[in-house]
């Protein structure tokens with residue numbers, strides 16, 4: 001389909017975005033080797049797929065955008081990466097991201113921020129901002145990202161590409177460096193619904209190395225439907241609050257009208273626990289992160305930051321200097337909410353709320369709704385630095401996406417228009433393991449929506 | 456001083472399960488491999504690696520729970536126990552916390568002072584082991600060996616039901632015996648496959664409330680269990696008697712000094728921040744799986760002991776010794792099945808067979824049929840007990856048929872009264888003064904004469920016959 005040199009050239013051309021962490025020399029060398037080894041019979045033969053730097057690869061270092069893993073080379077590769085290679089795809093380098101996937105702007109990378117392809121003063125979203133930016137810039141047709149609270153859908157919306165987060169358990173997490181294990185899923189970016197979906201299909205399916213991965217066959221790709229006849233689309237009213245940006249509302253209204261014209265039935269639904277989703281998420285995800293990130297002590301791998309031999313001194317210097325401020329903040333929050341005396345008030349209550357949020361979705365689906373449609377993000381890409389000093393404002397950019405992670409449901413974002421030249425995303429949320437229905441609807445909408453027109 | 460004091464002890468026992476591979480990965484568990492050779496991304500805790508439970512380990516844990524009479528829960532939950540240490544590669548240990556595999560069992564054992572005691576087993580849960588820190592290998596540096604990281608363990612938490620250090624030892628002995636019996640562990644304290652921590656408190660006799668307890672750790676050999684707990688008990692009593700109070704802390708036992716010292720508070724982790732392990736779904740056991748484990752259990756030691764008392768008319772003590780180990784119990788039953796009289800068989804197994812096994816890597820070297828034949832030869836008067844021991848030794852060392860060996864060694868007892876009478880005459884002739892003393896009433900010399908006849912006959916004389924002939928001759932003349 002495309003030779004290794006052309007792939008590398010396109011990626012190197014996008015260098016100004018700081019989206020790729022792999023040095024050009026390493027990239028060219030590896031792509032040539034991979035191309036020679038790729039199986040011509042694979043369904044993704046020759047397709048370059050960039051991979052977020054928190055997914056383990058043998059070809060390149062895996063740093064998670066962190067100093068603490070600077071130069072770290074995994075001795076094994078993620079199941080998703082192995083499946084891509086088996087299908088003939090080329091691993092087209094590692095993409096910049098917020099450190100350990102913690103962030104919504106890719107400003108929290110130890111290796112510098114990623115620029116928005118359409119406006120270098122703006123952020124591409126995050127945490128999978130590097131993957132989104134490379135796809136948006138046309139450097140690769142598809143890329144892997146990862147989601148814990150919207151880290152694929154939000155940057156997809158900001159950059160104007162398609163981003164899919166599958167059902168929790170659809171894709172193996174083996175080799176995805178853990179952030180919030182009960183929320184994490186590998187997701188996919190594509191220039192089109194089809195590019196994203198076919199990569200998702202390849203990486204999905206059972207894995208004997210991940211006991212949270214469901215024992216299911218890989219996702220079967222649906223065909224592009226003629227209409228949306230028979231589909232019932234729910235509009236959760238909590239996602240269309242009065243204060244919603246009018247341009248976002250206009251873009252959504254237009255998409256809804258187009259789906260109706262394709263034959264879909266549309267009705268309003270309610271997900272009453274939505275207001276609690278962000279606080280719930282910011283208890284559970286840091287709690288799990290505080291434990292998942294305990295292994296980074298630079299005893300077995302990773303750089304040592306000074307020569308102190310005292311154990312406490314080693315922990316203090318490696319973790320103090322190795323982690324950036326956002327990671328340290330979340331480790332502190334997570335440690336706090338799991339502490340004796342606070343566990344019941346925070347972690348346990350958050351888990352109870354999580355169950356209620358998941359129940360909201362089941363209730364909606366039980367009333368005959370097939371899919372939900374919402375804005376992916378409350379506003380288009382913001383300016384770099386705009387939210388850095390205000391973590392809460394940054395966290396609120398996940399407001400429409402965290403619920404699908406908490407409920408473990410498949411969700412995706414696709415471009416539905418622009419505001420002042422900046423892309424806007426519409427989100428579809430499906431029922432567990434019914435990605436095919438969600439993708440079918442996305443195919444139909446993608447064909448009719450004026451994705452690059454002003455809303 | 457301890458007479459007016461009561462000691463309360465509860466043991467927490469960690470037992471390594473006898474599996475080929477680790478709890479959450481495929482690495483080998485063999486003891487003694489070169490450092491860091493039995494490791495993989497999972498047990499090294501490398502970024503992105505995930506645990507996968509080992510079904511064999513779960514099966515063995517369920518067997519242990521069933522053998523201890525626990526309620527095995529159809530659903531239990533793995534939890535993370537978080538703390539920092541260089542030999543804990545993930546920064547947490549996967550264990551179980553508020554929803555353990557099994558709860559509420561018992562262990563009955565023979566206590567030295569109180570007879571049969573039934574101690575409670577509060578809970579039994581599955582967990583993975585940490586690696587090993589080696590502080591004495593390199594000067595000024597600590598080395599870490601992660602071969603042990605991820606090895607499957609069960610923790611058995613006993614209730615505060617033990618009342619003396621000796622009782623704690625007896626409890627542990629019985630527990631070890633049970634777990635070896637059902638084949639789930641080799642329970643070797645020296646290799647670390649059985650480890651015990653003890654919670655100890657004291658109270659004045661007659662008090663019913665529990666006082667502040669300490670935890671005694673680092674008891675790394677069976678021999679030290681009683682010693683360590685005695686030291687800690689005495690320390691607590693002395694402390695209270697001198698007007699002090701026990702503080703809740705962890706004490707480390709130093710076997711060289713036979714002393715305990717408080718663990719530095721820095722080494723202590725107070726808050727493990729347990730939470731459900733998100734990388735593992737709840738552990739769901741089907742009734743079929745539990746039934747399968749139940750049927751894989753052999754007859755347990757207590758049941759076997761009771762059966763031996765009932766079936767073979769052994770005393771409780773003898774039955775306890777003979778059933779102390781599954782191989783010995785099976786051996787005993789095979790000896791009886793081969794025709795030996797049960798009590799005589801027990802005597803032989805408890806003495807000669809066990810002594811020989813002790814010297815030969817626990818091998819029971821004399822085949823059950825051969826031992827049964829030896830027992831029969833003694834009973835029939837063909838072999839003296841002394842001669843039979845020699846035959847046993849020969850058969851153990853070289854094999855062969857006992858009767859043939861006895862004949863070859865010339866050990867067949869002479870039951871011909873004329874031949875015996877000849878030896879008797881010689882003995883009486885040689886000991887005229889003893890004959891005189893016997894006749895003047897010193898009849899206890901009979902044992903001396905029998906001994907001399909046995910000596911003269913090189914052990915071949917039937918001692919009962921010799922005594923009868925001696926009595927005849929000594930009263931006749």
Ligand SMILES: [Zn+2]
Nearest residue numbers: 480482495498
């Ligand atoms: Zn391993």
